[in-house]
Amino acid sequence: MNPRRVAAFVDAVLSDRRPAPFKADPVDANVLRLAIAMRAERPGQEVPEPQFVAHLREELAQQIGGTTTSPARSVVTRRARFVFAAATVVTMLGGTVAATTAVENALATATSSTVTYDKLLRVGQFESTGGHAVGEIVAYRGDPSWVLMSIREPGMNGPVVCRIEMSNGHTAATGTFVVHNGVGEWARPISIDVGMFRQATLVTSAGSVLATARFPGT
Amino acid sequence: MFDSPRRYRQEDPSPPADHHERVPYLRLVEGDTYADWEAAYLDNVDRIYRLMYSRVGNRPDAEDLTAEVFKAALGPLRLSSSKGEVRAYLLATARTVLASHWRRRLGQPVTFIDPDADIAALDDFSEPDDGEAGRKTRRILTALPERYRRILELRFLETCSIKEAARAMDVSVGNAKVLQHRALRMAASMAELEP
Numbered sequence: 001m002n003p004r005r006v007a008a009f010v011d012a013v014l015s016d017r018r019p020a021p022f023k024a025d026p027v028d029a030n031v032l033r034l035a036i037a038m039r040a041e042r043p044g045q046e047v048p049e050p051q052f053v054a055h056l057r058e059e060l061a062q063q064i065g066g067t068t069t070s071p072a073r074s075v076v077t078r079r080a081r082f083v084f085a086a087a088t089v090v091t092m093l094g095g096t097v098a099a100t101t102a103v104e105n106a107l108a109t110a111t112s113s114t115v116t117y118d119k120l121l122r123v124g125q126f127e128s129t130g131g132h133a134v135g136e137i138v139a140y141r142g143d144p145s146w147v148l149m150s151i152r153e154p155g156m157n158g159p160v161v162c163r164i165e166m167s168n169g170h171t172a173a174t175g176t177f178v179v180h181n182g183v184g185e186w187a188r189p190i191s192i193d194v195g196m197f198r199q200a201t202l203v204t205s206a207g208s209v210l211a212t213a214r215f216p217g218t
Numbered sequence: 219m220f221d222s223p224r225r226y227r228q229e230d231p232s233p234p235a236d237h238h239e240r241v242p243y244l245r246l247v248e249g250d251t252y253a254d255w256e257a258a259y260l261d262n263v264d265r266i267y268r269l270m271y272s273r274v275g276n277r278p279d280a281e282d283l284t285a286e287v288f289k290a291a292l293g294p295l296r297l298s299s300s301k302g303e304v305r306a307y308l309l310a311t312a313r314t315v316l317a318s319h320w321r322r323r324l325g326q327p328v329t330f331i332d333p334d335a336d337i338a339a340l341d342d343f344s345e346p347d348d349g350e351a352g353r354k355t356r357r358i359l360t361a362l363p364e365r366y367r368r369i370l371e372l373r374f375l376e377t378c379s380i381k382e383a384a385r386a387m388d389v390s391v392g393n394a395k396v397l398q399h400r401a402l403r404m405a406a407s408m409a410e411l412e413p
Contacts, residue, residue, distance in 0.1 A: 006399070006402075014373060016278075017278065019279075023324070025326065029328045030409070031402045031406045034406045036329060038355055039276075040271060040272040041355055041375065042375060052281050053263055056263070057259060057263075060288055060292055132321070152323070154325030
């Protein structure tokens with residue numbers, strides 16, 4: 001039982017926020033199941049927001065029509081993620097408030113047009129060798145350009161190398177980070193055009209491939 | 219613009235016994251297949267979102283999972299399939315997506331989708347219905363000791379913050395947190411014992 005993590009999860013659910021991941025045990029799961037059931041009793045949240053429905057329809061039209069590269073995740077949720085990612089990156093890189101504002105403005109502009117969005121941001125989903133999703137990588141073309149990746153995979157621990165490859169076969173960037181209890185993040189500024197990114201690979205320090213993410217359209 | 223799938227309001231000719239108080243409700247009665255993927259999407263997005271919300275309890279995750287279901291399912295979908303088959307397929311996809319969500323987030327299955335049980339809820343899309351899960355939750359609440367029941371009512375049903383709940387119960391915030399934790403644990407234990 002992990003009372004603090006469970007309490008934080010319950011608080012997030014009660015505030016309609018996304019709960020943070022943690023390693024739960026079966027007792028935690030029972031408590032959280034009940035909390036979710038009770039939360040769902042509260043009226044007024046059962047209907048999706050029209051904006052979400054419209055944006056998802058737009059994304060599906062692109063995916064099914066095949067007219068543009070299909071983003072890996074929802075526009076609505078991506079924006080929140082990207083703003084978070086931008087803030088994280090700016091913090092990690094020692095950026096300024098002005099830099100944060102610039103990134104957020106770019107993102108705000110980007111949400112109004114998927115074409116513009118794709119010019120600015122690329123998203124790939126890491127899939128393990130077993131085929132399930134273990135995290136995401138986000139590359140941003142701007143001033144500065146940056147790349148951020150996030151891993152959420154229970155059971156993963158230790159140092160991991162992230163290698164980003166370009167469409168010409170060259171390596172665009174590498175970085176090493178440590179995964180603690182299944183959670184790890186890595187970010188850095190980058191001077192290479194993120195439009196040339198083809199895929200990213202996570203490998204152990206011994207060289208074994210853990211997961212691969214392909215950028216759509218490559 | 220896209221045409222919304224047509225729905226007709228009518229009385230269910232033979233409602234299940236436990237639904238006798240919630241008529242009329244909306245039900246699809248015309249057309250066996252969807253005209254295009256957008257019709258399939260528009261007719262089912264609310265259903266899948268509502269299902270996911272009831273399984274994760276928060277809007278951001280419910281939106282993410284709903285999007286994941288449609289992105290995975292609509293591509294390979296055959297439009298010659300009946301509406302029932304489309305929903306069954308969406309439900310099967312939703313089941314996998316939810317299981318993967320919990321595996322990533324907590325490493326434990328927390329909530330589930332039962333294709334046999336949940337397909338009925340998906341088909342009988344109507345005004346929000348608390349269903350058996352809601353009745354079970356209320357039974358458990360009623361059976362809890364007074365102070366445990368009160369803290370959960372304040373927090374979950376009356377949308378009080380922990381400070382507001384503490385004030386209403388005339389205890390410190392720390393005590394309210396302890397009460398909430400103990401109440402949830404006891405209620406979860408009772409839920410496990412319920413059929």
